[in-house]
Amino acid sequence: MSKTVVLLRGGIDSTICLAKAVNDHGSENVTALNLFYGQNAKKELGVAKKIAEHYGVKYIPMDISKVMELSNTLLLHDNPVMPSADTYEKETDVPFRNGLMISVASAVAISIGADSVQFATHKDESAGLQYPDCRAEFFRAMANALDIGTDGSLSLETPFADMTKTDVMKLGKKLGVPFELTWSCYVNDDKPCGYCVGCTGRAKAFKELGIDDPLLAK
Amino acid sequence: MKEHKGIVVLLSGGIDSATCLAEAAQKTERVIALNMFYGQKHDKEIECARWLADYYKAEYIELDISNLMQYSDCSLLKHSTKEIEHGSYHEELPDTYVPFRNGLLLSIAASIALSKDCDMVMYGAHKDDAIGSAYPDCSPGFYRDMGAAIYGGTARQVQVSAPYIQCNKADVVKRGLELNVPYEHTWSCYEGGDKPCGKCATCIDRAKAFEKNGVKDPYEQD
Numbered sequence: 001m002s003k004t005v006v007l008l009r010g011g012i013d014s015t016i017c018l019a020k021a022v023n024d025h026g027s028e029n030v031t032a033l034n035l036f037y038g039q040n041a042k043k044e045l046g047v048a049k050k051i052a053e054h055y056g057v058k059y060i061p062m063d064i065s066k067v068m069e070l071s072n073t074l075l076l077h078d079n080p081v082m083p084s085a086d087t088y089e090k091e092t093d094v095p096f097r098n099g100l101m102i103s104v105a106s107a108v109a110i111s112i113g114a115d116s117v118q119f120a121t122h123k124d125e126s127a128g129l130q131y132p133d134c135r136a137e138f139f140r141a142m143a144n145a146l147d148i149g150t151d152g153s154l155s156l157e158t159p160f161a162d163m164t165k166t167d168v169m170k171l172g173k174k175l176g177v178p179f180e181l182t183w184s185c186y187v188n189d190d191k192p193c194g195y196c197v198g199c200t201g202r203a204k205a206f207k208e209l210g211i212d213d214p215l216l217a218k
Numbered sequence: 219m220k221e222h223k224g225i226v227v228l229l230s231g232g233i234d235s236a237t238c239l240a241e242a243a244q245k246t247e248r249v250i251a252l253n254m255f256y257g258q259k260h261d262k263e264i265e266c267a268r269w270l271a272d273y274y275k276a277e278y279i280e281l282d283i284s285n286l287m288q289y290s291d292c293s294l295l296k297h298s299t300k301e302i303e304h305g306s307y308h309e310e311l312p313d314t315y316v317p318f319r320n321g322l323l324l325s326i327a328a329s330i331a332l333s334k335d336c337d338m339v340m341y342g343a344h345k346d347d348a349i350g351s352a353y354p355d356c357s358p359g360f361y362r363d364m365g366a367a368i369y370g371g372t373a374r375q376v377q378v379s380a381p382y383i384q385c386n387k388a389d390v391v392k393r394g395l396e397l398n399v400p401y402e403h404t405w406s407c408y409e410g411g412d413k414p415c416g417k418c419a420t421c422i423d424r425a426k427a428f429e430k431n432g433v434k435d436p437y438e439q440d
Contacts, residue, residue, distance in 0.1 A: 066282065107286060107321075107322050108317075135371075
């Protein structure tokens with residue numbers, strides 16, 4: 001069975017992506033890679049580790065915050081000012097974040113003998129015009145670059161590219177994903193704030209799935 | 219003549235990137251020279267990069283990304299236990315292959331270009347590096363696809379340029395001689411010694427490139 005590297009942030013989408021990879025490849029062939037880039041939600045680190053442990057996969061945390069230190073977005077550098085929902089999208093745009101994360105994951109994947117990198121992106125995300133490195137064309141171009149830049153030994157997989165968020169949630173439910181372990185809030189606190197875009201997006205996703213968020217029930 | 223807002227140049231301190239830096243300085247007044255340390259065994263190259271950035275009045279950024287390469291066993295890296303092989307490059311992926319190096323370096327450069335309001339990333343890849351797929355991430359195909367990913371992924375704000383992608387190393391040196399690049403302040407040897415070993419693949423290639431231009435390597439004349 002081929003080895004794969006999953007970029008695991010600890011949110012719902014990347015956790016479902018990990019669950020699918022474990023289902024398809026077997027846990028012994030999956031490595032979860034968590035990239036810390038200086039975001040406020042340091043909680044993500046512990047969250048990703050717990051999820052990786054739950055699935056019994058190899059876990060690699062990696063700090064890429066130095067690369068991001070020139071960036072000045074509100075999400076970074078422990079800036080205490082939280083963006084409001086309407087200004088959020090622009091201000092949390094870490095420059096070329098997805099390109100960077102996929103490149104780092106590729107270097108790791110080659111080093112550990114994996115032949116694919118999995119990235120959780122879905123149709124609702126790529127439809128938005130705000131983030132150029134979330135669009136389907138970007139992932140296609142990046143997949144081509146990976147293929148040719150590694151002489152065909154590594155592929156980029158975006159298994160949810162043609163699915164809506166609700167479809168992804170349904171798949172997660174089917175795969176028995178422990179949603180209570182996932183974290184979406186951007187505030188570094190014990191409980192989700194309920195107001196940031198991470199929280200409101202998550203609430204909407206559970207509402208559309210028709211179940212209560214088990215994290216809030218805890 | 220100065221047609222760019224700003225250019226980020228990948229500057230290792232070798233002759234290709236030094237020539238590239240001179241090229242960028244022709245095109246804009248705002249050059250950012252980006253040197254990335256990823257565990258290479260030679261500090262000489264970094265000294266050269268610093269000197270060159272200063273010489274061309276470029277803003278100089280040094281970034282240690284060795285932690286991103288910690289799982290690699292490539293022989294160029296300091297923690298590797300492998301010896302650097304003498305002689306020319308292999309036909310298949312050589313031991314000196316750093317996994318997806320150019321993909322990673324270009325992505326980082328693109329991110330920094332966006333942060334620093336630059337509209338171009340330039341690097342000195344040339345034809346000889348891609349021969350026999352020795353370094354697939356130096357090939358024209360990779361340049362094209364990675365360029366497309368960066369252009370699209372930055373909302374068309376950052377272009378990737380590899381001015382020597384169709385040139386061989388001798389052509390690069392020819393261009394550099396036209397631009398008066400101070401090659402005595404460049405370093406190519408893969409070994410970390412005080413003087414170039416003269417035996418590793420890059421030492422041999424460097425000597426050939428100067429020889430083909432009918433000049434003596436100015437480093438030797440020091």
